[in-house]
Amino acid sequence: MKKSVSWLLIFTMILVTLAGCSNNESGGYEDVFYGTFSGEYKTINPYDLSSVTGYTIISNTIDGLVENDKYGMVVPSLAESWTKNEDDTVWTFKLRPDVYWVDSNGQKTEYKVTADDFVEGIRYISDPKNAAKNFRTISSVIKGISDYYYNLADIDEGIDIGMTREEVEKSFEETVGVKALDEYTLEYTLDTSTPYFLSYLVMELFYPVEKEFLNEVGEDFATSKETLLYNGGYYISTWERDKLIVLTKNDYYWDKENITVREINLQKVGDEITGLEMFQRGELTSCSVSAEQLKALDGTEWEKYVNLKEKNTVTFWFTMNYQSKNPEYKTFVNNLNFRKALLHGIDRVKISSLYEPNQPEFFIRNTITPEDTVFDPNGVDYTDYPNLKPYKENNPYDPELAKEYMNKAIEELCSEDGTINGVGRESVDMDRIAKFEVDGKLPVDIVLATTTDPVETKKALLIAEMLKQNLGEENVNVIVGYAATSFQDEVFSPMNFDLVDDSYSFKFADPSANLERLTTDGSLNEGGYTVEEFDKLVEEATAKSDLVERYTIFSEAEKYMLDNVIIIPYMTGGGSYYISKEVPFLTPKGQFGLTKYKMKGSKIQSDPVTVEQYEKLKAQHEEEIEKLFQEGN
Amino acid sequence: MKKYIFKRSIQSLITIWIVIFVVFMLLRLMPTSGYFTRDDYLTMTEEMRQAYLKSIGVLDPPLTQFKNFIVNIFNGDLGRSITVYPRLSITTILKEKIGYSAVFGFASIVISMGLGIPMGILMARYKGKIVDNLGTFYSVIVRAVPSLIYLFLFQVWVSKIFDLPMLFYKDRPESWILPAISMSLSSIAWYAIWLRRFMVDEANRDYIKFAQVKGLSESYVMRKHVLRNAFVPIAIGIPSDLLLIISGSLIIENLYSIPGMGGLLIDSIKQMDNNLVQVLVLIYSVLSVLGVFLGDLLIVFIDPRIRLTESED
Secondary structure, three states, rough: HHHHHHHHHHHHHHHHHHHHOOEEOOOOEEOOOEEOOOOOOOOOOOOOOOOHHHHHHHHHHHHOOEEOOOOEEEHHHEEEEEEOOOOEEEEEEEEEEOOOOEEOOOOOOEEEEHHHHHHHHHHHHHOOHOHHHHHHEEEEEEHHHHHHHHHHHHHHHOOOOOOOOOHHOOHHHOOOOOEEEEEEEEEEOOOOOOOHHHOOOHHHHHHOOOOHHHHHHHHHOOOOOHHHEEEEOOHHHHHHOOEEEEEEEOOOOOOOOOOOOEEEEEOOOHHHHHHHHHOOOOOEEEEEEEEHHHHHHHHOHHHHEEEEEOOOOOOOOEEEOOOOOOOOHHHOOOOOHHHHHHHHOOOHHHHHHOOOOHHHHHHEEOOOOOOOOOOOOOOOHHOOOOHHHHHOOOOOHHHHHHHHHHHHHHHHEEEEOOOOOOOEEEEEEEOOOEEEEEOOOOOOOEEEEEEHHHHHHHHHHHHHHHHHHOOOOEEEEEEEEOOOHHHHHHHOOOOOOOOOEEEEOOOOOOHHHHHHHHHHOOOOOOOOOOOOOHHHHHHHOOOOOOOOHHHHHHHHHHHHHEEEEEEEEEEEEEEEEEEEEOOOOOOOOOOOOHHOOOOOOEEOOOOOOOOHHHHHHHHHHHHHHHHHHHOOO | HHHHHHHHHHHHHHHHHHHHHHHHHHHHHHOHHHOOOOOHHHHOEEEEEHHHHHHHHOOOOHHHHHHHHHHHHHHHOOOOOOOOOOEEEEEHHHHHHHHHHHHHHHHHHHHHHHHHHHHHHHHOOOOOHHHHHHHHHHHHHHOOHHHHHHHHHHHHHHHHHHOOOEEEEEEHHHHHHHOOOOOHHHHHHHHHHHHHHHHHHHHOOHHHHHHHHHHOHHHHHHHHHHHHHHHHHHOOOHHHHHHHHHHHHHHHHHHHOOOOOOHHHHHHHHOOOOHHHHHHHHHEEEEEHHHHHHHHHHHHOOOOOOOOHEEEE
16 A cells, blocks of 8 residues: 555656646747745835845836846836936836736736826825835935925824825825826926936836725735736736745736746745755756855866856945044044055955855955946946046055054054053943953054854954954954844944944945935944035035036045045945856846846756856857947947 | 633633733833844934834834734734734734644644654663664654754755655645654654653552562553553643644744744744734743643543642542
């Protein structure tokens, strides 16, 4: 009996495998993408996304006005064409007619995608009740949206602003700069001149939503596949929470010729090791490879398939605390020579190799604005502007120079016997991060804050060692402090650090994305510095709508930050290793928003992509982009 | 007996009430910064964070919140998750997840009792023999080696040898085997080792020796006297084991990608999802208290010598 059952099992399994193999190839390419997700994706509410899985799901199921093509160019999506006024404050979009929303069975609904749906999307996010956390990214873009939001927020908090909630809600059309001129014409009115407005439109916050449907589902909106409508290349056909998501090709899609993969199948896999094992057994199309796994694959047949993901626009930088509770450090950090000593004393390549052991140099970034991201109308990369080019191209690591600057700083700040001027014996209390006594003498105590995450800890210890070696053990003493729970609560909010590093994302195609937030009052000024000159330059630049002029002033501002070593950018994000059967460089490419997660145009070959093939395709892709630029695009 | 049950019920209710109240209030003592990620601090203004806190209802006075919670529970409304699955109703979460955990939990209890108890009996019966040594070896390995290690090896190797799927799939029964067995590996050892211990203890008692001297057969003595008495301390835990199957296993569910309850409580505490924590605490505390209660009642039926109240003497 037992034997026959096991034979039956084996038989069914063979059948299942066979069934899986046949019928999923079209023209030499497979037409189902098997992927994984590891962590939880909390929600697929398009206006409250926070994970890559959420982005992947929504970008493939809902389209916005524009998208990126495989070269990163902005191309029409649901908008067929657009015009703008002279100073880039009023943008009018002509929508593609007769696009219908489909439901989770892939059936056409009665609802058309109209200009009203885009207005409704903005209305949804600008109501604090809907708690769209990413709202701030656009709160200073669309005219009146910020006032509208805060009026509602005030009313909810019980503050009397002389209007009821209903009255404010009714005023939406007059106060907020988004309007449906007719069924297929949409107009945005912006606060200031925003030549890079198109780069905002690939963000989920600008996505449409069908009003009637939204009212119908109410609070359940986007909590199941039935309570969301789709207008993208796919619809969600299966959704088992924390288990499996299947996206199936939308037959009513306006661009369905370019939907080359019939189905996207994403299942939850708890850890990377299982993912790799499943890939090796042929159950997955793509999987990530950790730095440790990479070592294990060295010398095996799989080695030749491991590729490196391109770097992205996230930048890591060091923040220095200019108002430190530690008087020794406070004295030193406000001295330019000491900051230069730090700049030249940190070996970026060594830090980067903790993440990318094979090509650490590739991930160094010494500018605040990412390269290959912001281009002026002449196709010149913003980071290639003369003010920034030297920073972009030179790795500042130089232990000799670091020592030299350190000695200069000591000369300026200390008396002969190594006593730091103006600093006496004192106890420093940085709560759970560090508590210690300073003696007002060299070496300078530096509190380096980190977390208990193993890689972060390793990184902090490495940096501590570096500083001691390169600035001299007699000159600096690094105290590594650990935040056990919330980094924000223990380190940033109470400013319990001297030196700390973190990663910062870049949200839209203009240097102001980071620079405006780094001003004296900006939200990224976590070191409490004052940079009036920089503030002035940023203000001046933001008012300019001529892009070359604008970028030139921004580059001056950025140069000021880098010359004075106010913060120390050192590395890019991205660059994890992966193995995949998906042919690279075919799907939309973009530095912002969602469209880079689209699978449009994707091809899945039967064997994993080799490093050789990848390099070849990459060169070809770059050549094509070069050509596009020369043709004046 | 009736009086005892009544008294215990009242005690249980009070215990549950205290647990819920204390947990509820402790959650409110946490700093509100816990509702935000590091990224939220970079992207939201102070006012936006306030508006967000308002929208999730944590700015009301704690006692008002507690009252609302209790009233809603009695109206059958468990509320909505805040951060773990934003805006999803908790009833839906539980409906989707409890089934998976309960099925695997139940299967695991059946397997571990089905294998563990006979194993314990054999080990006790052949104490010091090869069976006993093998059993002890197994138990020590399983209990001493961190479970993640052998569970992971089990997943990779056994699935390879028998050509079984590495993950759980709802519609492929062969994929249910590995997680159910992995979940039982350590509890088999638990049942075996404790039953063996109690049986060996019992077998050295005078009355057993007397029974043997009387000429009763070895198997009769084992079955009727030793096993029955040794089973009492084991039995006391069975009701709560059965009730708490819905809590799921964090490691197994993660390893085999089973969308069950394992880890849900931890996630919700970590992400400060007050509503979800409250409901889970309520459910788990009710079940635990009930489990202990039923365990106490159960042993009365197994062992008539045990009296729960003095007055019945």
